[in-house]
Amino acid sequence: MKQLKIHLPVKDIPRQWYNVLPSLPKPLPEAKDPKGDFSPIELMKKIRPRSLQEQDAAPNKWITIPEDVLDKYLKIGRPTLLQRAVNLEKYLKTPAKIFFKREDLLPTGSFKLNTSIAQAFYAKEEKFEGLISETGAGQWGTAVCVSAKLYDLQAQIFMARISYEQKLYRRYYMKLYGGDVYPSPSTKTAAGRKMLDDRPGHPGSIGTGISEAVETAANYNGKFAYVSGSNLPHVLLHQTVIGLETMKQMKLISEKPDILIACVGGGSNLGGFFLPFFEEKMKKPGSITFLAAESTAVPRLTKGTYRYDAGDSSGLTPLTKSYTLGQDFIPPEIHIGGLRQHSGSPIIGLLRHEGLLDAVAFDQTDIFEAGRLFSICEGILPAPESCHAISAAIKVALEAKEEGKERTIVFCLSGSGFFDLEGYRQILLSDKKKDVYAHA
Amino acid sequence: MKQLKIHLPVKDIPRQWYNVLPSLPKPLPEAKDPKGDFSPIELMKKIRPRSLQEQDAAPNKWITIPEDVLDKYLKIGRPTLLQRAVNLEKYLKTPAKIFFKREDLLPTGSFKLNTSIAQAFYAKEEKFEGLISETGAGQWGTAVCVSAKLYDLQAQIFMARISYEQKLYRRYYMKLYGGDVYPSPSTKTAAGRKMLDDRPGHPGSIGTGISEAVETAANYNGKFAYVSGSNLPHVLLHQTVIGLETMKQMKLISEKPDILIACVGGGSNLGGFFLPFFEEKMKKPGSITFLAAESTAVPRLTKGTYRYDAGDSSGLTPLTKSYTLGQDFIPPEIHIGGLRQHSGSPIIGLLRHEGLLDAVAFDQTDIFEAGRLFSICEGILPAPESCHAISAAIKVALEAKEEGKERTIVFCLSGSGFFDLEGYRQILLSDKKKDVYAHA
Numbered sequence: 001m002k003q004l005k006i007h008l009p010v011k012d013i014p015r016q017w018y019n020v021l022p023s024l025p026k027p028l029p030e031a032k033d034p035k036g037d038f039s040p041i042e043l044m045k046k047i048r049p050r051s052l053q054e055q056d057a058a059p060n061k062w063i064t065i066p067e068d069v070l071d072k073y074l075k076i077g078r079p080t081l082l083q084r085a086v087n088l089e090k091y092l093k094t095p096a097k098i099f100f101k102r103e104d105l106l107p108t109g110s111f112k113l114n115t116s117i118a119q120a121f122y123a124k125e126e127k128f129e130g131l132i133s134e135t136g137a138g139q140w141g142t143a144v145c146v147s148a149k150l151y152d153l154q155a156q157i158f159m160a161r162i163s164y165e166q167k168l169y170r171r172y173y174m175k176l177y178g179g180d181v182y183p184s185p186s187t188k189t190a191a192g193r194k195m196l197d198d199r200p201g202h203p204g205s206i207g208t209g210i211s212e213a214v215e216t217a218a219n220y221n222g223k224f225a226y227v228s229g230s231n232l233p234h235v236l237l238h239q240t241v242i243g244l245e246t247m248k249q250m251k252l253i254s255e256k257p258d259i260l261i262a263c264v265g266g267g268s269n270l271g272g273f274f275l276p277f278f279e280e281k282m283k284k285p286g287s288i289t290f291l292a293a294e295s296t297a298v299p300r301l302t303k304g305t306y307r308y309d310a311g312d313s314s315g316l317t318p319l320t321k322s323y324t325l326g327q328d329f330i331p332p333e334i335h336i337g338g339l340r341q342h343s344g345s346p347i348i349g350l351l352r353h354e355g356l357l358d359a360v361a362f363d364q365t366d367i368f369e370a371g372r373l374f375s376i377c378e379g380i381l382p383a384p385e386s387c388h389a390i391s392a393a394i395k396v397a398l399e400a401k402e403e404g405k406e407r408t409i410v411f412c413l414s415g416s417g418f419f420d421l422e423g424y425r426q427i428l429l430s431d432k433k434k435d436v437y438a439h440a
Numbered sequence: 441m442k443q444l445k446i447h448l449p450v451k452d453i454p455r456q457w458y459n460v461l462p463s464l465p466k467p468l469p470e471a472k473d474p475k476g477d478f479s480p481i482e483l484m485k486k487i488r489p490r491s492l493q494e495q496d497a498a499p500n501k502w503i504t505i506p507e508d509v510l511d512k513y514l515k516i517g518r519p520t521l522l523q524r525a526v527n528l529e530k531y532l533k534t535p536a537k538i539f540f541k542r543e544d545l546l547p548t549g550s551f552k553l554n555t556s557i558a559q560a561f562y563a564k565e566e567k568f569e570g571l572i573s574e575t576g577a578g579q580w581g582t583a584v585c586v587s588a589k590l591y592d593l594q595a596q597i598f599m600a601r602i603s604y605e606q607k608l609y610r611r612y613y614m615k616l617y618g619g620d621v622y623p624s625p626s627t628k629t630a631a632g633r634k635m636l637d638d639r640p641g642h643p644g645s646i647g648t649g650i651s652e653a654v655e656t657a658a659n660y661n662g663k664f665a666y667v668s669g670s671n672l673p674h675v676l677l678h679q680t681v682i683g684l685e686t687m688k689q690m691k692l693i694s695e696k697p698d699i700l701i702a703c704v705g706g707g708s709n710l711g712g713f714f715l716p717f718f719e720e721k722m723k724k725p726g727s728i729t730f731l732a733a734e735s736t737a738v739p740r741l742t743k744g745t746y747r748y749d750a751g752d753s754s755g756l757t758p759l760t761k762s763y764t765l766g767q768d769f770i771p772p773e774i775h776i777g778g779l780r781q782h783s784g785s786p787i788i789g790l791l792r793h794e795g796l797l798d799a800v801a802f803d804q805t806d807i808f809e810a811g812r813l814f815s816i817c818e819g820i821l822p823a824p825e826s827c828h829a830i831s832a833a834i835k836v837a838l839e840a841k842e843e844g845k846e847r848t849i850v851f852c853l854s855g856s857g858f859f860d861l862e863g864y865r866q867i868l869l870s871d872k873k874k875d876v877y878a879h880a
Contacts, residue, residue, distance in 0.1 A: 169862070175869050372616060375547075379517070418859065
């Protein structure tokens with residue numbers, strides 16, 4: 001029997017996060033305030049834990065993971081498995097080896113806990129009484145509520161109203177851990193009330209959630225720490241535990257990746273997975289390809305522009321430079337494949353701009369089909385976001401077959417699809433699509 | 441850092457199932473036909489794979505797991521983890537060690553795949569074209585559809601109508617793997633049509649599903665194999681892979697269980713987990729306690745009678761001897777904690793009757809609270825069925841504390857709660873219950 005699962009012993013869990021900032025080919029463009037009197041930069045200084053702000057500009061390559069965060073990492077099941085997709089390889093008849101990192105195995109079903117735990121730790125240390133944030137579909141909100149509970153903090157989550165009403169399980173999950181979950185726009189904030197006045201029955205979005213969470217954090221005057229699940233350097237930093245483990249696991253079996261693949265929304269899964277390999281890539285150009293998989297419905301990296309833009313729709317957050325589709329961009333309503341952000345991480349934007357990151361886009365029918373094929377081959381039902389990475393891995397594996405090349409592909413399985421069966425149904429089951437992988 | 445996770449190397453995966461039949465203290469009471477002309481025993485002979493019928497009366501203690509089933513076991517992630525609940529121990533301030541076997545990590549979120557894969561293998565080998573079965577909440581039906589897909593077989597599932605309408609995710613999950621899922625009672629069978637005539641809008645049950653599945657299998661005349669997810673000796677046999685792995689994992693860390701705990705419905709999780717330890721228990725009486733955790737709403741082992749009874753409500757299955765609440769027993773409508781079967785496995789019944797199996801019952805508020813505590817301590821959201829085992833483990837750990845005794849508790853975490861958040865909500869969130877474990 002082949003070795004399918006590569007365990008990293010508990011004693012080998014990474015004890016430092018990797019900070020790419022000092023090794024970037026150019027300095028990261030700094031955040032800016034928009035025109036006018038209001039300074040989002042000053043506001044953020046007040047409502048974000050100071051340690052996290054410091055990490056956003058840390059000069060050191062390695063940052064020690066606090067002992068207590070390490071303990072929590074063990075508690076949630078880190079190190080996670082690295083697994084080889086031998087059945088998918090066989091189905092594709094590819095000479096490529098396909099490995100995948102199992103972040104879907106974390107307790108909330110996604111990789112988000114890696115940073116929410118760290119953020120809760122620092123918030124607690126700095127005497128905040130709770131965490132406040134926004135969530136779209138609920139992966140991030142769940143991670144925040146679980147992490148808050150681990151540190152005996154309160155949690156308030158503004159959840160896009162449409163998800164609040166449709167994704168009941170995610171909402172219950174957050175409440176189970178004691179989180180207060182509000183549909184956004186809500187009547188709890190001035191911003192929310194204005195949005196509801198302007199548009200009764202407003203469906204909400206991550207953007208409306210950010211506005212309400214930020215306003216609430218500001219009003220509570222230091223009681224609640226405002227935390228974010230993507231984009232920011234400290235979020236990518238905490239997520240490097242994924243790539244660092246993967247690196248050790250590949251060494252354990254004497255394999256070297258030719259290409260690393262991850263899906264990209266805000267960029268924290270991708271950053272956390274790729275960045276630890278960055279210096280190796282720079283030392284030997286062409287040695288490792290970084291490939292980002294995004295959605296054709298939200299084609300940030302493949303069709304966006306590299307420029308300053310706001311992270312939310314109401315101008316409460318600082319302007320940052322990255323690839324963007326514009327702050328007014330709204331994904332088509334039929335798009336349910338996740339990765340909906342109009343803009344993303346400045347670090348990822350810089351890498352892309354410098355030609356160090358490839359990108360490919362897939363439409364949602366293709367990604368759900370890829371997810372189904374993967375689940376049939378490997379038995380694991382992936383989240384729609386992760387299906388983008390799977391689509392890219394399949395594409396590369398088929399190209400390797402075409403060229404008769406052995407390639408070592410490693411992708412990140414960022415989350416479980418257990419909460420996304422409605423999406424699978426809408427795309428694959430409702431319209432009598434033929435089962436293209438019927439006999440996988 | 442403590443060792444929390446005990447991996448069994450792939451090469452050490454059990455290669456034989458353990459068959460308890462030759463070692464039972466008394467012969468297993470044989471199945472009987474009910475009064476009248478119709479012989480369920482003869483019918484079952486025609487619609488069940490022959491290999492499985494032979495396994496139900498196998499004389500050998502060890503039965504080789506077919507190479508292809510072993511490969512599929514690896515594919516679904518076996519061997520599964522054994523984990524230590526250090527955070528729960530700390531919360532309870534108990535001197536007891538608590539270990540748990542992670543069957544929740546299997547791809548469909550429950551232990552059911554261990555037998556559905558084996559049954560699909562034999563059905564395929566015996567040239568059946570498909571599998572047919574019933575399902576209540578959907579765990580078993582999902583496992584059947586996934587296994588059928590793995591062996592390129594068709595799948596037909598009769599799902600209790602009320603679950604069909606309410607547990608949409610489970611239904612989509614089955615359809616995603618190409619299964620045909622019908623709400624039972626349906627208009628597809630004579631039995632279903634009669635039930636709908638007698639009671640329009642009939643909510644259905646596992647019992648109605650059995651009747652329709654059996655009738656359909658009989659009508660297809662050997663095309664579809666009728667398969668079952670619990671009760672029968674071959675089902676428990678296949679599930680012994682759980683206990684066999686656990687035994688090896690405990691040896692790896694030089695630990696010996698004082699008490700094994702599992703939830704009990706039909707009895708396959710419990711049987712699969714306990715039985716491999718049976719001979720050790722018999723050699724040294726008092727050395728290992730077997731504890732079954734059931735629901736006060738369906739108190740089979742704690743309040744039922746040991747006698748012959750039918751497994752379904754319409755008399756299409758043979759009579760078997762076990763503990764039963766009577767074939768007309770219907771759990772209270774408010775009961776959503778699973779484990780609803782009125783009767784169970786003859787092997788488990790015999791062990792209980794011979795005084796070799798202890799049993800304890802918990803009500804559903806307690807088990808969901810235990811599940812919440814566990815999820816807060818260990819980060820893993822358990823299925824309601826598994827919450828019964830957790831409740832029992834907590835009870836034993838607190839008794840150990842009371843007595844100042846070190847005890848080694850091992851329980852089976854049979855499934856994930858990701859599909860059961862509605863149940864958690866109904867019991868814990870909707871009625872403003874206070875959070876008794878607020879600061880775990």
